Amino acid sequence: MRRVGLFITCVNDALYPRTPKAVVAVLERLGYEVDFPAAQTCCGQMHANSGYKRDAAALAEDFERVFGGYDAIVTPSGSCAAMARDQYPHLTGSDIGERVHELSEFLIDVAGVEDVGARFPHTVTYHPTCHGTRALGLGDKPLRLLRAVGGIELVDLPAADQCCGFGGTFAVKNGEVSSAMLVDKCRNAADTGAEYLAAADNSCLTHIGGGITRSGGPTPIHYAEILASTA
CATH class of the missing domain: 3.40.50 (Rossmann fold)
Structure with a gap:
């Protein structure tokens, strides 16, 4: 195929x-x-x-x-x-x-591959999104792909398994709770000192990115863009 x-x-x-x-x-x-x-x-x-x-x-x-x-x-x-x-x-x-x-x-x-020939000489932390973790059971698959990227330095994200607070309409209907969860996620991301925060869903990265623009922290990026990089 x-x-x-x-x-x-x-x-x-x-x-x-x-x-x-x-x-x-x-x-x-x-x-x-x-x-x-x-x-x-x-x-x-x-x-x-x-x-x-x-x-x-x-x-x-x-x-x-x-x-x-x-x-x-x-x-x-x-x-x-x-x-x-x-x-x-x-x-x-x-x-x-x-x-x-x-x-x-x-x-x-x-495809049966982990090394896709990428190079990304930056420090990166990874947020495992809820649907990927809990619904699909991705486990460490995105991390295995990132670990094979040339030049990358992966930094562990504290409390990585905690939701960022987005959850689609949850962020709209439960704004105060969502915002509190976002504060925790952004603080943990900033504490890593990483240049980039990667994830498998741009919807979550949009939510986290909104918080990071206010509080500071790593630049949100979809991990596919790291895999595509050959810099």
Whole structure:
């Protein structure tokens, strides 16, 4: 299997186009042909989590129409991968989520590689996002990929397993709690002294980045962009 479908997600499409471009760079470096189906839209996670099951089901059905022809679908988002894998079966009965892989899952479990030929001579700390950790069970897969990057210095993040406080609509509906969690995460990130804070979801990095702009700390970056770097 050398051809994959790329699901870039709404957040990346609107705000972080460098991340899906980085995924393409990494996969093409490894010899994969990457397709970008232009008809892709939202995975429906926001709708499902807010109780709009009918709208979420319609988006899940659309996802299956767009990506149904691919044996492997790669996304730089643990959150959206978890949506397809965990909620699509309940919404539509679809099993397409079994073919959706967060980037580190695809690289390690499918491609069978850890060293993707990257170089990033900077200090980096890593935040394991909740969906990637708890829903997908990524474990140390992103870290294994980062450890193989040339020139990188990885620094442990204190209380890394604690949520950053984003949680999609949680940050809106529970603003005070979310903000308190964010303060803790930003303080721990700053205490590492790292130049960059990496994670597998740009939604979480957006939330953390907002706090860091006020309190100071490492620059947020999706780990796919580190893997794409050859500097």
